[in-house]
Amino acid sequence: MRKQNSAADRFRFFPQLNDLPEDQKRWLGSDSRLYESAAQRFFAEDTLQNRLVRELAAARLLPIKEVLESFEFFARVRKETRATCVADLCCGHGLIGVLFAMFEKRVEHVVLADRLQPPSRLKLIEIVSQIAPWVEPKIENVQAKLTPGDGTVAIGASVVSAHACGVLSDLCIETAIESGGALAILPCCYPKAACQAPQSIVAKLGLKTAFDVDRTYRLEAAGYLVRWASIPSAITPMNRIICAKKKR
Numbered sequence: 055m056r057k058q059n060s061a062a063d064r065f066r067f068f069p070q071l072n073d074l075p076e077d078q079k080r081w082l083g084s085d086s087r088l089y090e091s092a093a094q095r096f097f098a099e100d101t102l103q104n105r106l107v108r109e110l111a112a113a114r115l116l117p118i119k120e121v122l123e124s125f126e127f128f129a130r131v132r133k134e135t136r137a138t139c140v141a142d143l144c145c146g147h148g149l150i151g152v153l154f155a156m157f158e159k160r161v162e163h164v165v166l167a168d169r170l171q172p173p174s175r176l177k178l179i180e181i182v183s184q185i186a187p188w189v190e191p192k193i194e195n196v197q198a199k200l201t202p203g204d205g206t207v208a209i210g211a212s213v214v215s216a217h218a219c220g221v222l223s224d225l226c227i228e229t230a231i232e233s234g235g236a237l238a239i240l241p242c243c244y245p246k247a248a249c250q251a252p253q254s255i256v257a258k259l260g261l262k263t264a265f266d267v268d269r270t271y272r273l274e275a276a277g278y279l280v281r282w283a284s285i286p287s288a289i290t291p292m293n294r295i296i297c298a299k300k301k302r
């Protein structure tokens with residue numbers, strides 16, 4: 055059965071995925087490694103993004119969900135967040151930051167920051183370097199526990215982050231406010247105890263929405279203009295993007 059996707063639910067980097075039957079869409083949000091036969095089937099066309107996906111599949115490096123999540127998040131926030139320097143915070147493998155270095159000429163420096171450095175990050179950079187040699191010279195790996203004002207993010211740099219769990223998303227917000235640069239986050243895990251929204255708002259809107267409404271007020275109060283967007287829900291139901299840019 056094919057269902058018409060809403061505009062927000064459509065894949066932008068990989069429009070070929072929009073026509074998949076519903077029963078095949080479950081794979082898009084799964085934790086299974088992207089494997090070569092699927093990459094040859096769905097990402098065969100000779101574009102830079104498809105070449106990267108095929109190489110990631112050949113190395114069996116990342117789950118399909120994390121690959122699509124990174125690409126579709128990037129597609130929706132790149133215009134507002136491209137800046138000379140972009141910091142991907144709590145970056146894990148770092149694919150989002152890598153996409154900025156790969157596809158945005160204006161981005162000269164990408165900070166990949168996380169308290170850990172998984173082996174997948176170095177492998178990812180090695181793979182990308184073979185098809186986009188301009189990426190590696192832009193990358194700086196920072197292994198540190200993030201605290202706002204610790205100097206990880208330069209003044210004016212943009213902050214991006216996917217799945218900075220719970221209050222790590224708030225840490226990203228405070229870091230962006232500190233730098234004055236643009237922000238884009240895809241929050242996840244909403245701890246009730248940390249939610250600052252009034253109880254009546256939580257009761258009416260639910261914890262996740264109330265939490266993000268409160269984050270929006272925090273950003274607006276700090277002089278930001280906030281936009282909400284989303285990645286396709288086939289990838290994850292935790293798909294809200296908070297994107298913010300300082301008002302002029």
Ligand SMILES: C[S@@+](CC[C@H](N)C(=O)[O-])C[C@H]1O[C@@H](n2cnc3c(N)ncnc32)[C@H](O)[C@@H]1O
Binds near residue numbers: 145168170
């Ligand atoms: C759910 S993972 C998200 C990884 C990646 N952004 C993604 O979308 O796959 C959360 C990441 O936050 C990192 N992290 C947790 N606490 C942190 C802290 N205080 N400072 C920096 N990184 C932290 C973890 O090491 C982990 O890589």
